[in-house]
Amino acid sequence: MNKKRKKVCRVKELPHDFMDSVIGYEDLKKLFARSLLSPKQTHILLSGPPASAKSIILLECSRLKGAEYILGYKTTKAGLVSLLFERKPWYLLIDEIEKMPKETLEVLLGLMDPGIVKNVTYYGVEEIQLQTNVYAACNSFDNLAPELLSRFHFKIEVPQYSRDKFLLVSARVLTMLEGVPKELALYIAEQVSVDSLDVRQAIGIARLARTKDDVDELIALQRKYMPWSRKLF
Ligand SMILES: Nc1ncnc2c1ncn2[C@@H]1O[C@H](COP(=O)(O)OP(=O)(O)OP(=O)(O)O)[C@@H](O)[C@H]1O
Ligand SMILES: [Mg+2]
Structure with missing residues (x-):
């Protein structure tokens, strides 16, 4: 039919x-x-x-x-x-x-x-x-x-984000969707961008960090245990 x-x-x-x-x-x-x-x-x-x-x-x-x-x-x-x-x-x-x-x-x-x-x-x-x-x-x-x-x-x-685009997108995702204060969101995006341009990495840090010190501690831990995080990808 x-x-x-x-x-x-x-x-x-x-x-x-x-x-x-x-x-x-x-x-x-x-x-x-x-x-x-x-x-x-x-x-x-x-x-x-x-x-x-x-x-x-x-x-x-x-x-x-x-x-x-x-x-x-x-x-x-x-x-x-x-x-x-x-x-x-x-x-x-x-x-x-x-x-x-x-x-x-x-x-x-x-x-x-x-x-x-x-x-x-x-x-x-x-x-x-x-x-x-x-x-x-x-x-x-x-x-x-x-x-x-x-x-x-x-x-x-869709191309890989440039570093500037990554900073902009991550900071907005963290403030808009994850409820992170703007200053902390910008700090997380900056710190994550040293090793990675993956927005999910910024989200992971944001979910566990309340202060800039927390961010530094979590990123230091990632660097210690994840050799791949030293490469931009
Ligand atoms: N331009 C953007 N606007 C809003 N959120 C974004 C943007 N880029 C990345 N994200 C965030 O990144 C995360 C992953 O996004 P999404 O699942 O759409 O990725 P994807 O391109 O489908 O990735 P994959 O290929 O791994 O499936 C989400 O939490 C999303 O909010
Ligand atoms: Mg997908």
Whole structure:
């Protein structure tokens, strides 16, 4: 049976605080807003180093009506087919897509272009046509098949934060999301940036430190036991 969706009714407007938890990336936020509001099907793939805000961008999109957020490595072919048949999402957010099993990825190819999903069972073949937008994240494009990459209209490679960007983002994450006083947040960001440009490292220190002395003690401990922390990465 060929059940076509006749009317396109994606979300008409975005919440007033949409993407507020994401610091910077104003051009990407604009791209997502355009794609989310467009009646036409578009797909966006984000790639980048750890802690570069890929997941929080997807999670912001997952707040919208008609959105489904899934993790690549946890999604079976049958699970994805049943989600698409039952929920018919307008937006499918796939985190860590590079870990998605190959047979599940085959379902995705049909969904993204030409927009067809098939369910083959003992009782017969069911088919639906969807106009789902797929937004996905990965750490590298390298392990993705060319036919999958081709279906993403926008392939965005997010770069590693520069030191200045890291200081700005970390300080704001620590004040906004972790409730750390501004002066201490700036101090943590500065100290962490000597060894690492990973925002998660700053978050870890912030969660255990109440004073600058605590920060110094925790960083000294990291340096003592973790040789890799001496390298910028
Ligand atoms: N630009 C940013 N705005 C807000 N938070 C950020 C930003 N960059 C990093 N973070 C913070 O860093 C942490 C990791 O972010 P996120 O999970 O989105 O990273 P990721 O790019 O998905 O990383 P991974 O590749 O390891 O999955 C979160 O706590 C997030 O709040
Ligand atoms: Mg992530």
